Amino acid sequence: MPERIIISRPEEIANTLMVGLPLVVEKKMSTEKKPGVLAGWMVDEYVIVSLYNTFLPLTGFFKNNSATVKYLDLGIIYAFQAVVKEVVKGMEAVFFTWPKHVEAVTLASVSRVKVRYPVTLSFRVPFEVRTIDVDATISDLSSKGCQVRVPKQSLAEEMVSTGQKVTMSLYLPNQTTANLVQAEIRNISAMGDYFTLGLLFRADGHSEQIKRIEQIVRLQLQA
Numbered sequence: 324m325p326e327r328i329i330i331s332r333p334e335e336i337a338n339t340l341m342v343g344l345p346l347v348v349e350k351k352m353s354t355e356k357k358p359g360v361l362a363g364w365m366v367d368e369y370v371i372v373s374l375y376n377t378f379l380p381l382t383g384f385f386k387n388n389s390a391t392v393k394y395l396d397l398g399i400i401y402a403f404q405a406v407v408k409e410v411v412k413g414m415e416a417v418f419f420t421w422p423k424h425v426e427a428v429t430l431a432s433v434s435r436v437k438v439r440y441p442v443t444l445s446f447r448v449p450f451e452v453r454t455i456d457v458d459a460t461i462s463d464l465s466s467k468g469c470q471v472r473v474p475k476q477s478l479a480e481e482m483v484s485t486g487q488k489v490t491m492s493l494y495l496p497n498q499t500t501a502n503l504v505q506a507e508i509r510n511i512s513a514m515g516d517y518f519t520l521g522l523l524f525r526a527d528g529h530s531e532q533i534k535r536i537e538q539i540v541r542l543q544l545q546a
Contacts, residue, residue, distance in 0.1 A: 331424040333367045339394075339401050339425060340364055345514045346394035348372060348417070350384070351404075358514050361394070362416060369408055370419045384410050384417050392419065396437075396463075402426050438464045442471060444520075446489040448482055455482070459520075461493070468506065468523040475516050483511055483520065491522065 330336050344361040359374035372392065374384075384390075388407045393400065403422035410417050440461045447454050457478050459471040471491075487508045492501045506522040513519075 327426065327428050329424050329426055333421065336403075336422060336425050337364065337366050339396065339427070340370070341396070344394050344396060345512075345519070346372065346392055348374065349391045349393070351389035351391070359415075360515065364421075367421050369421055370405065372417045372419060374415045374417060386410065390419070392422075400428050402428075436464055437462070440464070440493060443492040444471065444473070444489050445492070446483075446487060462519070466524075468509070468521065471520050471522060472517045473520060475513070475518060478518060480513065480518070483508060483518065485509065485511060488525075489522065 330339065340361055342361055342363055345358065346361055347356050347358055349356045357374045359372050362371040362373040364370045370392070384407055386407055386409065389404065390407065391402055391404055393402045395401075403425040405419035405422050408418040408420055438461050442459050442461055444457045444459050445454055457473055459473045462470045462472055469491075485508055489506050489508060491504045491506050493504060494501050505525040507525060508520055509523045510521040511518060
């Protein structure tokens, strides 16, 4: 069974929040879900969510409406109930009341750490005999895999698919030689100006590089 905890202290709730964190807002008594990002907060006062509205205007959110806000970070899914305090049209921003508590469920069994490492992804374009290199940024890392963010302007959606093999070039701290790691795309999500790719490392032929990544993960967890 996944571990489930309740976070109620305001400072501990704030520790789960990070500006720019992707999230989903689901209106109460509705199946409608809207993607967005965490735009900011004031402890014990409010949480600001910026919603994406590519096709539809910001509708259905009014003062005193209730909603559930969910976000995933480092293998843990967080969720809280909140009430709309204010809606800012044009900016597509919603101010929610500060949550009374946040429910956290651990999904991953592998330790993950927050990192911001620049990487280069190399992969073959589907149905074409060529490879492309794309600059990306790792947003979290474990010894088994990672998540990377790729600007949409650098990568067309039809160029990536689940199960696709990629080579990741990663410079770890205090290293001058890039680690080349084979990986497989496990999931793809599009939000705002970025694609987020979930990668699973393939250990075949790259055991030394995987060991280096495991070492840096352990060092980050001890920091």
